[in-house]
Amino acid sequence: MTTRIFIDGAAGTTGLEIAERLAGRPEFALITLDEARRKDDGARAEAINAADVVILCLPDDAARAAVAMIANDTTRVIDASTAHRVADGWTYGLPEVIGRDAVANARFVANPGCYPTGFIALLAPLVRAGLLPANWPYVVHAVSGYSGGGKALIARFEDDTDIAWRGYGLAFGHKHVPEMTAYAGLAVAPLFSPAVVPALRGMVVEVPLSLEAMPGAGTPEALYRALADFYAGSPIVSVMQGAPADGEFLMRRSARAWDGLALSVISSQDGTQVRLVARLDNLGKGASGAAVQSLNLMAGLPETAGLSL
Numbered sequence: 001m002t003t004r005i006f007i008d009g010a011a012g013t014t015g016l017e018i019a020e021r022l023a024g025r026p027e028f029a030l031i032t033l034d035e036a037r038r039k040d041d042g043a044r045a046e047a048i049n050a051a052d053v054v055i056l057c058l059p060d061d062a063a064r065a066a067v068a069m070i071a072n073d074t075t076r077v078i079d080a081s082t083a084h085r086v087a088d089g090w091t092y093g094l095p096e097v098i099g100r101d102a103v104a105n106a107r108f109v110a111n112p113g114c115y116p117t118g119f120i121a122l123l124a125p126l127v128r129a130g131l132l133p134a135n136w137p138y139v140v141h142a143v144s145g146y147s148g149g150g151k152a153l154i155a156r157f158e159d160d161t162d163i164a165w166r167g168y169g170l171a172f173g174h175k176h177v178p179e180m181t182a183y184a185g186l187a188v189a190p191l192f193s194p195a196v197v198p199a200l201r202g203m204v205v206e207v208p209l210s211l212e213a214m215p216g217a218g219t220p221e222a223l224y225r226a227l228a229d230f231y232a233g234s235p236i237v238s239v240m241q242g243a244p245a246d247g248e249f250l251m252r253r254s255a256r257a258w259d260g261l262a263l264s265v266i267s268s269q270d271g272t273q274v275r276l277v278a279r280l281d282n283l284g285k286g287a288s289g290a291a292v293q294s295l296n297l298m299a300g301l302p303e304t305a306g307l308s309l
Ligand SMILES: NC(=O)C1=CN([C@@H]2O[C@H](COP(=O)(O)OP(=O)(O)OC[C@H]3O[C@@H](n4cnc5c(N)ncnc54)[C@H](OP(=O)(O)O)[C@@H]3O)[C@@H](O)[C@H]2O)C=CC1
Pocket: 008, 009, 010, 011, 012, 013, 014, 015, 038, 039, 040, 056, 057, 058, 059, 060, 062, 080, 081, 082, 112, 113, 114, 147, 148, 149, 150, 151, 152, 282, 283, 286, 287
């Protein structure tokens, strides 16, 4: 059976990458609107209601408005925006943590934010296993490629090639903090320090831990073992113990689209300090790859179909 898909916001950064991942796949038939009609509400409503699955790649307000256009009981939704990530009636589209069946059977799926994907993947299994406390003020340092800010930030970094690093989120209350707190199972919101570097795509999310100060925390070996067991058999998430042999992580400007997620547990020699590190493509597992993974599950297909791993 062919699943009819409408990508609302198909001309944007995330929408284009989803279309690339669906190209040439006969299981899906894409409903498209030409340039003149892609922002026409009548045409969008028609496309939304004709689709089996609509993938929203829009700003938050436009995503809420698009959901309100659904006038049937069947159209399913994957929303890439922040609008519904902690909303009632929506399933958070991180199948590894939320459950593959929950995503496969959901009508409304909220695609995770890019930074939260790394953070939750690192923290949720460890908090659930009781190896890290829920009631702890975690600190999250992260860098993103500039495509994370959509067309506007891409244009800014392409216009001003002198920017070497951009720290932001300085007013606190970044829009990703609620989903990070909720799905990592935390009692205290993490302190989030994001930055952008002059590479189109790529992301590193790091959570430093002083284990000796943390009540009930496991050993570095226990943290690694719990993550490795949790993601055992995942075709998308890998878990490594220790630093890379050359002692560094690099993000490259030439990086290609990648839909995997690499987690590392790195510890000091005496085992008192740990750096939990997640590496991903903000446009891959951080956005478009995650949307296609959820779509595959919702359509009853292998979860990695069409992904670059
Ligand atoms: N980029 C990333 O790494 C990630 C993005 N996301 C989320 O995905 C969503 C899309 O982001 P992104 O692709 O980066 O953003 P872009 O700005 O690149 O694209 C958004 C697209 O939506 C279109 N659009 C805006 N309003 C409407 C409307 N009312 N009707 C129809 N189309 C509209 C825009 O049109 P126009 O071209 O005319 O401006 C644009 O093509 C956002 O909610 C973002 O937060 C989530 C995870 C990661």
